[in-house]
């Protein structure tokens with residue numbers, strides 16, 4: 001192991017170190033704020049369609065008719081199926097309703113909401129994503145990979161709800177001992193940057209923020225004189241690129257991704273590439289390999305890298321990029337992985353141990369609102385690899401404790417090119 005050069009060293013926790021000390025290196029602040037003021041439909045609160053309906057009925061009773069109701073985190077595996085618009089209509093016919101799947105990459109709308117966003121039996125599908133339809137051609141309510149399209153059509157959260165949501169998000173983060181978060185939302189634009197900066201000035205958010213702008217917004221940032229590194233009361237991080245076969249219909253070609261990385265580099269940015277499936281991870285690795293090293297102190301990073309067979313671990317070792325990943329997925333989805341993924345592929349799922357032994361630097365995040373931030377549980381899961389049912393998934397891929405702690409503390413400063421503990 002000592003033969004591997006340039007491996008970051010575990011950071012020993014000093015006795016009596018001041019808290020907060022954790023870093024959540026991948027989350028989505030505004031979506032978390034929205035989840036915290038919406039109807040809670042994630043397990044363990046909701047484990048059946050009737051309990052989901054009861055929650056929604058109660059929420060609708062307290063909201064003026066016509067006001068959007070949003071919920072986050074329903075789990076089709078736990079529920080046995082996706083809810084339909086009829087399930088939602090039965091308890092909230094007078095409010096437009098959008099419930100987001102726990103992955104953040106699918107939504108269910110009720111009939112009123114479908115009508116408001118312009119989806120019907122007669123309307124064409126949006127260019128990307130999938131509208132599930134019944135045999136008559138009527139939308140069932142389930143929309144796959146249409147999150148950005150929906151975000152553009154739904155009203156933004158009312159100001160009071162936004163403020164309350166940010167307050168709750170900050171309370172959750174600080175009580176978990178988190179000092180710094182990285183907001184890795186692919187739709188991060190200049191307006192969101194200003195909004196989060198405002199929330200910091202107002203004291204609504206006291207955690208430090210590394211803001212990763214979406215790849216399509218770099219020109220706007222450049223024109224506003226903003227570059228990677230400290231920028232006012234936030235830090236600007238890597239440019240976020242989303243590689244997802246389910247939301248884009250297919251993966252782009254490698255030349256297209258190389259071009260995006262090269263353009264980002266030309267403007268001074270390293271990149272953070274969202275890649276979950278092994279095909280996407282392979283594409284990210286190949287594109288980064290061809291595009292060459294980052295232009296400044298921030299390294300390139302791959303987000304999630306969920307499926308990582310040995311040849312990709314090897315390729316990552318050669319690349320020198322970071323992997324920013326999510327141990328809590330093993331905790332919350334471990335039982336589902338074991339039930340749905342073939343046994344020969346399970347060892348390649350979040351192979352933290354193999355990545356670390358190969359010398360690939362790791363940082364951890366919750367991907368909130370996908371999971372709620374809980375670094376202590378994340379660290380424990382990275383070591384023991386146990387799901388909520390207590391069954392471990394490939395325990396040989398567990399990390400030593402000090403490495404797991406490092407990935408949720410010092411690593412989160414280092415991957416942003418920041419000096420540890422120094423907030424802007």
Ligand SMILES: [Zn+2]
Nearest residue numbers: 026027184367
């Ligand atoms: Zn994410």
